[in-house]
Amino acid sequence: DRIVSRDRDIQEFLVDNQRFAATHVALQQQLISAQHELRAVSIAGTRARMERKADVCNIADQAARIEAEARSVAGARVEIEQVHADVRVLAAARNELMDRLKDLREQLGCAQSNSAKSENVRSQIETMRREIQKGRVCSTVQQF
Template structure:
């Protein structure tokens, strides 16, 4: 509202308020009600803020625990994979050794057959 709307004008000087018009300060009750409402709202917001902070801390702790668990699982899997790779390499080496031994056995067997044939001829 403009100044002209909330006070009557003085007939002698239109720029001055009428002597009958008084501006009264707001009553204590009208100020106290919004203030109390704001205090209640503020207490609600503080309680909500505290609850949200606690939930955030709990969630961060759970996330940290999950991260630690996932790191452990990955390390275990990597260890298992290394062990399997080592075992596979060992089995391949044994297979090559068996193949070499088989070749030698086959050669010995062939030599025996030759010797048996030569003995029969004698």
């Protein structure tokens, strides 16, 4: 009776052992499968981090280029403002020169008018001088 009972217990242990062995094999396969998945996820995560890092580097480069362009535009804006200031100064100088030219033209007109009068006076003086010389010549001839 005891032997039969032990034999039954042994049989149950063998069945349990086979079941545990099958469960162990199934769990090992699941563990291997989970490890493969974990490696795949880890590789995908590494790739994603690398891609994000590359994206961040690209965005940082773009930001640096945009910032450099903004500085360039700001410098150009300052330069344009200086050119506008220079243009205003030159326009004021041009207006001043135009006013001076107008004054000089007026003075030239007066000088030409005076010159014409002077020419007229010279012409009259020259005519008088000739007449005086004629008169001298005539008076000298009459004295002889």
